Amino acid sequence: MARAPADPDLAHADLAHADLAHADAATVRAAIRAGRYARHTAGLAAGVLQCNLAILPERLALDFMRFCQRNPRPCPLVAVSDTGDAMLRTLGRDIDARSDAPRYNIYRDGALAAQARDIGDLWRDDLVTFALGCSFTFERALIAAGVPMRHVERDQTVPMYRTTLQTAPAGPFGGGMVVSMRPVRTGDLERVRALCARFPLAHGAPVHAGDPAALGIADLARPDWGDATPVRDGEIAVFWACGVTPQNAILRAKPPLAITHAPGHMLISDVPEDADSPILTF
Amino acid sequence: MARAPADPDLAHADLAHADLAHADAATVRAAIRAGRYARHTAGLAAGVLQCNLAILPERLALDFMRFCQRNPRPCPLVAVSDTGDAMLRTLGRDIDARSDAPRYNIYRDGALAAQARDIGDLWRDDLVTFALGCSFTFERALIAAGVPMRHVERDQTVPMYRTTLQTAPAGPFGGGMVVSMRPVRTGDLERVRALCARFPLAHGAPVHAGDPAALGIADLARPDWGDATPVRDGEIAVFWACGVTPQNAILRAKPPLAITHAPGHMLISDVPEDADSPILTF
Numbered sequence: 001m002a003r004a005p006a007d008p009d010l011a012h013a014d015l016a017h018a019d020l021a022h023a024d025a026a027t028v029r030a031a032i033r034a035g036r037y038a039r040h041t042a043g044l045a046a047g048v049l050q051c052n053l054a055i056l057p058e059r060l061a062l063d064f065m066r067f068c069q070r071n072p073r074p075c076p077l078v079a080v081s082d083t084g085d086a087m088l089r090t091l092g093r094d095i096d097a098r099s100d101a102p103r104y105n106i107y108r109d110g111a112l113a114a115q116a117r118d119i120g121d122l123w124r125d126d127l128v129t130f131a132l133g134c135s136f137t138f139e140r141a142l143i144a145a146g147v148p149m150r151h152v153e154r155d156q157t158v159p160m161y162r163t164t165l166q167t168a169p170a171g172p173f174g175g176g177m178v179v180s181m182r183p184v185r186t187g188d189l190e191r192v193r194a195l196c197a198r199f200p201l202a203h204g205a206p207v208h209a210g211d212p213a214a215l216g217i218a219d220l221a222r223p224d225w226g227d228a229t230p231v232r233d234g235e236i237a238v239f240w241a242c243g244v245t246p247q248n249a250i251l252r253a254k255p256p257l258a259i260t261h262a263p264g265h266m267l268i269s270d271v272p273e274d275a276d277s278p279i280l281t282f
Numbered sequence: 283m284a285r286a287p288a289d290p291d292l293a294h295a296d297l298a299h300a301d302l303a304h305a306d307a308a309t310v311r312a313a314i315r316a317g318r319y320a321r322h323t324a325g326l327a328a329g330v331l332q333c334n335l336a337i338l339p340e341r342l343a344l345d346f347m348r349f350c351q352r353n354p355r356p357c358p359l360v361a362v363s364d365t366g367d368a369m370l371r372t373l374g375r376d377i378d379a380r381s382d383a384p385r386y387n388i389y390r391d392g393a394l395a396a397q398a399r400d401i402g403d404l405w406r407d408d409l410v411t412f413a414l415g416c417s418f419t420f421e422r423a424l425i426a427a428g429v430p431m432r433h434v435e436r437d438q439t440v441p442m443y444r445t446t447l448q449t450a451p452a453g454p455f456g457g458g459m460v461v462s463m464r465p466v467r468t469g470d471l472e473r474v475r476a477l478c479a480r481f482p483l484a485h486g487a488p489v490h491a492g493d494p495a496a497l498g499i500a501d502l503a504r505p506d507w508g509d510a511t512p513v514r515d516g517e518i519a520v521f522w523a524c525g526v527t528p529q530n531a532i533l534r535a536k537p538p539l540a541i542t543h544a545p546g547h548m549l550i551s552d553v554p555e556d557a558d559s560p561i562l563t564f
Contacts, residue, residue, distance in 0.1 A: 062344045062410075065351075066362050070372055072559050080348050082452070090352055090450060128344075168372060168563055170364070197558070204558065276479070276486065277354050281450055 013038040013117075020044055025092070025268050032268075033099045038117050040264035041102060042136055042152070049201060049273050050266035051078055051091070051131035052243040053101055054250060055119075055259040058083045061128040063171025067249060068130065070168035074177055074245035076133040076201045078271070078278040084125040090279045092270030097129040103262035110254030119259055127259075134243050134266055135180060137202035137273045141195055147188050151229050157264065158182065159223035160242050164216030165207070167245060172253035178224070178244040179207060179215060183235040192238060201278055208239040215239060225263070295320040295399075302326055307374070307550050314550075315381045320399050322546035323384060324418055324434070331483060331555050332548035333360055333373070333413035334525040335383055336532060337401075337541040340365045343410040345453025349531060350414065352450035356459055356527035358415035358483045360553065360560040366407040372561045374552030379411040385544035392536030401541055409541075416525050416548055417462060419484035419555045423477055429470050433511050439546065440464065441505035442524050446498030447489070449527060454535035460506070460526040461489060461497060465517040474520060483560055490521040497521060507545070 015037040020028050025045040031037040041050055056064055061083070068075035079091045088095045098120045106114045106122065116122075135158070139149050151158045158180045165177040184192050189209055197205040212220050220237060221228045225244060231237045250258045261267060271278045297319040302310050307327040313319040323332055338346055343365070350357040361373045370377045380402045388396045388404065398404075417440070421431050433440045440462045447459040466474050471491055479487040494502050502519060503510045507526060513519045532540045543549060553560045 058344070062340070062347065062365075065344065065347050066364070069347075069359060069362055070561050072561065077351060080351055082348070083344075166563075168561060200558065276482070279352055279354065279450060281448075 012036060017044070025270055028268055029095070029100050032102050033096065035117060038102045041266045041268060042264060043140070045268045046140065047273060049078060049269045049271045049278065050134050050136045051269055052134050052246065053097060053259070053261040053267050054130040054132070054246055055097060055127050056130070056250070056255055057257060058126045058128050060172070060253065060255050064130060064173055064250075066170035067167070067173035068132065068246065070170055071245065072200070073204055073207060073241035074167065074243065076203060077130065078133050078201055078269070079131040081129040083128050086123055086129070088129060088131055088269075090281070091131060092280060093282055095267070095269065097267070098123055101261040101265055101267045103265040105260045105262050107251065107255075107258040107260070109256060110251045115262060122257075122259065131267060131269070132243055132246060133201040133203065135203055135240060136266065138196045138199045140273075141199065142192060145191070145195055147184065147192055150183055151227065154227075154229070156227035156229065158226050159220070159229050160225040160244055161212070161215070161217045162224050167249065173249040175249050175252045177207070178242045178248055179239040180226070180242040181220065181223070181229065181237050181239050183229060183231040184238045185234055186236050189236060189238065196240070199273065202273065203241050203243070206238045206240050209236050212237060294318060299326070307552055310550055311377065311382050314384050315378065317399060320384045323548045323550060324546060325422070327550045328422065329555055331360060331551045331553040331557075331560060332416050332418045333551055334416050334528070335379065335541070335543040335549050336412040336414070336528055337379060337409050338412070338532070338537055339539060340408045340410050342454070342535065342537055346412060346455055346532075348452035349449070349455035350412065350528065352452055353527065354482070355486055355489060355523035356449065356525065358485060359412065360415050360483055360551070361413040363411040365410050368405055368411070370411060370413055370551070372563070373413060374562060375564055377549070377551065379549070380405055383543040383547055383549045385547040387542045387544050389533065389537070389540040389542070391538060392533045397544060404539075404541065413549060413551070414525055414528060415483040415485065417485055417522060418548065420478045420481045422555075423481065424474060427473070427477055429466065429474055432465055433509065436509075436511070438509035438511065440508050441502070441511050442507040442526055443494070443497070443499045444506050449531065455531040457531050457534045459489070460524040460530055461521040462508070462524040463502065463505075463511065463519050463521050465511060465513040466491075466520045467516055468518050471518060471520065478522070481555065484555065485523050485525070488520045488522050491518050494519060
């Protein structure tokens with residue numbers, strides 16, 4: 001029990017990341033659902049799409065879905081539940097939006113009100129769950145192709161920045177695009193672009209490479225979220241549309257209730273990450 | 283005026299297909315909006331996405347959008363308007379869902395009630411327009427690659443069939459998938475697959491090649507829509523998910539009002555047909 005932290009919410013979370021490093025998606029999800037794993041999911045369940053989650057009242061669902069459709073780079077829509085149905089039936093056989101992410105953020109009127117490992121007590125008949133692709137997919141592909149990811153090597157969080165790029169708005173959802181930055185050897189840039197373009201469900205090709213000022217970023221050393229990551233000689237700063245963009249759009253819309261995964265604590269699907277379509281049928 | 287038919291609705295439609303064969307998208311749309319062209323749009327405005335249209339009351343829009351998300355092959359979502367806004371603002375600078383398709387079908391309670399060249403008089407503040415990609419895009423690409431399209435050579439409508447493939451339902455929308463069939467030389471099959479896969483916004487790769495019985499099609503010579511097209515020695519019948527699928531799903535849902543383009547009479551967008559994303563921003 002040495003691994004169990006003082007936080008009573010984590011009392012049963014006796015599994016460490018290393019314990020699940022080689023487990024398949026169903027095994028990892030079962031551990032999360034049982035409350036035995038509550039950490040970040042980077043590198044787990046290799047080969048399947050991991051997802052950003054956004055859970056909203058149905059009253060806002062059509063506008064949010066339009067926002068995702070209009071902004072496919074930051075908001076690659078992978079699944080949308082039926083209203084009131086907590087199961088994400090096109091992502092796998094048994095995927096429950098209430099319990100299968102390791103940690104949730106609960107927002108009320110646009111402010112973070114609480115975190116939780118399970119949101120079953122908050123579930124309502126008018127909630128709709130959106131699952132959006134995430135960067136873990138292309139990072140894994142890049143590492144496998146011999147493109148190092150410095151924040152992974154340093155065991156840090158990728159640096160993220162607000163930009164002056166504007167999203168295409170829909171109803172109350174809009175605002176600036178958030179990007180993540182990864183240094184890439186200059187000679188690898190075209191290979192990185194081509195590889196990432198193969199994963200449109202995971203933010204696709206980078207949106208920019210080079211001068212951060214072109215995106216309105218004043219200082220790479222001061223990210224808005226995550227850890228500063230140095231760009232060394234012979235490298236170029238490469239920027240991808242980031243899944244924080246829809247979270248920001250939701251905060252800006254100030255819905256009475258919105259629930260997301262906690263950053264890095266993603267929902268693991270059964271969809272192969274190189275699938276043409278994210279829709280599984282049973 | 284020899285071209286103007288007796289139909290008074292076509293009194294001003296003095297332009298023939300050949301008159302617009304080399305015109306760009308904006309010119310074709312202007313002719314359609316002015317009532318000067320009211321025929322099919324196959325082969326016009328080469329290089330841009332043409333779209334199936336579905337216009338529905340907002341009450342059904344979230345379910346229809348979920349239906350499209352869950353069935354990306356038959357229902358590749360290209361644009362969704364704001365509620366009550368007749369303009370498709372992500373498809374081009376000046377694209378009006380009320381006037382810019384050459385011909386519309388108007389359905390009431392699931393039955394065809396009328397056709398029209400303009401639906402301005404039916405527009406309501408609660409209507410939402412959906413634009414879905416169409417097969418003209420990949421047909422053009424195949425012809426350009428030297429793969430003949432027999433129904434085009436014969437100046438006929440592609441044969442379409444109901445199948446036993448089921449769509450993933452959403453709310454009242456569901457039912458079987460409709461496919462179109464084009465004969466392909468057996469040796470061209472892999473090339474056709476690869477080429478079409480590059481157009482996910484235009485139905486993507488075929489869903490089946492070979493035995494029609496595998497899709498529940500009893501007799502290729504008796505299509506449910508369109509003209510029978512022979513499959514000759516050395517050829518294989520190739521089947522693509524078809525844009526009639528969402529039309530069928532709408533009829534099945536029997537909405538009080540639904541408006542679509544008339545088959546073959548598509549909305550011409552400004553989106554390049556090989557675009558990664560169908561979203562234009564201005």
